[in-house]
Amino acid sequence: MAFVLSGAGGFLGRALLPPLLERGEELFLLGRDPARLGRQLPEAASCRCETWDMRQGEAPAVVSAGDTVIHMAALLGNARVDRRTYLRVNTEAVMHLARQAIGAGAECFVFFSTVSAHGPIGSEEAPLREDFPFRPVSLYGESKARAEEELARLDWGRTRLLTLRPGVIHGADPNAHSSAARLMRMMAAPSYLRAGGGRSCFNVIRREHLVHALLYLLEQKAGAAGGTEAAFLVRDDPCPSMAQVQDWIQQAIGHQGRRIALPAFPLKVLGQLGDVLRARGIPFPLSRETVAGFSGSGYYSDISKLLASGWRPPADARKAVLASAREFHGQ
Template sequence: MSTVSGKTVGITGASGFVGASLAHELSSQGFPLVCLGRSQCPVDSSFVSLDLGADFDVTEDLSSVDVFVHCAARAHVMDETLASPLDAYLKANTSATLRLAEQAAAAGVSRFIYLSSVKALGESTAPGEPFRYDSPLAPLDDYGVSKARAEKGLQAIAARTGMEVTIIRPPLVYGPGVKANFASMLGLANRNLPLPLASLSNKRSLVALDNLVDLIITCISHPDAGNQTFMVSDDHDVSTPELLAAMTRAHGKSPRLAPCPPGLLSFGASLVGKRAVADRLLGSLQVDITHTKEVLGWAPKARMEDVLKQCIKGVSE
């Protein structure tokens, strides 16, 4: 099997939210796949058993791979219970990533695409000051630290070995099958309670799963994608009330949002121990994808309104 580009693609995390969608799309486009992980790939591919939490050597297994996409990671956890979460994040997201990249370089992989996170740059942005591709690494939580250290290590490996490294930093990713806080918000929108959020004017960047997958595939073949760092989003930032209203309309209902001073909302959230949740609802986190669009000639195609309807349809089926 061959593609126009003739590239064989290796993937980790092919059973996950992003990786599974990526594997399906690559397969539909005719890319030969080598999936590495603890469970079989959801599409036809070569399969290599890999536990990122253990010592591993997959150098020989990667000998046929041209481009490697590393999606697997220990996901961000809001209510962490481990005594030393940083150690767990560093082991899974930093040490294992760099070990895998070293082996990919030794196997002759030409490009290593790393799915990082906007959290490598921080937790929030000031009005009119979105994170850019060249913003300094300034993570504020353990997950972000693990991603930032992996980025720095990968760039060192690229400089030493000649293997190209491409870093993609998504904000919150949503689409059919999304879980956690976004799924909770979809459920809240369906209940359509009168919520005191209308006064919020924050802005947050999101990226639809289809848009992220499209960018990853663009980076697989684009000649200028190597040794670059790309921000990604839908290129349409929304406030919390705008997002909740869009979700409510996707359910076929009219939004019921009332005004309330943001400071009062933040104070109330602190009283009930929900400050972290409030920070995400009330604060801004924006990314600038100008560099991504200019270097790759890429633009997001999926529209939030359509994707929200797909999310709801997927839950109801």
């Protein structure tokens, strides 16, 4: 019984591979360029690798009965592609692999979704819960929400679906355009922005903690035959404020930049303007999504379902951010 992984060469995948190999699991990797994967991940040499470009459609038939399929590959929120490409990669390709998993009698299909599928509809008083509706404000969020909705419509038979919805994932080497990477770089610059006093809840998780949660949930056979029961919001605990995360990063790297305080409202307007410009193909650094993530509590998640499963993060949110900041900045 093997593990079939997509996106193993990505930020998250690079942290999942070592513990699976340590446990002696048989691994099957799906990637755009297996030769590059082998160079990127020396451990991949001991795995079977197959080519799958999700823009092209069907995945090669690699799933067998009893396998666990972990689908991590995706276009993130920063991708400069059109809506059609987002839907092809983040929605249609997921369905191809999920149907294959069900047809082959896989034991479990893990789908990495995101809080962006919900959109920023949480608040400090009413944090996001797994059964909240999908009201995404980005193509990325829309493509993941569509995938979740379509997965929920499948007949899962003997296969279990497990969907994880993390917020911002931080660690040593995130995708250079990701929210975590941008924040880490900003905190090492001569000056940095703090919006709305930095009071918003910042929904973050350390990459290694997310891998820990995933392995724990798999062991517990968490998940369901589709639908909301299969989903878990995931974040470190307790949920810090943006100001705390910024201060911890500066503490970790021993650097104190000049703070530029901004009220949250003008940023919101700039985020809306950014969406309009981006829709016309004009690059702009802000969007409703990025502004909501950095200056509002819209993505603040209630993780009581995850904690009720018995999972506890290996370290608290502060230690997690300190460790990631040091690793990111090579200290």
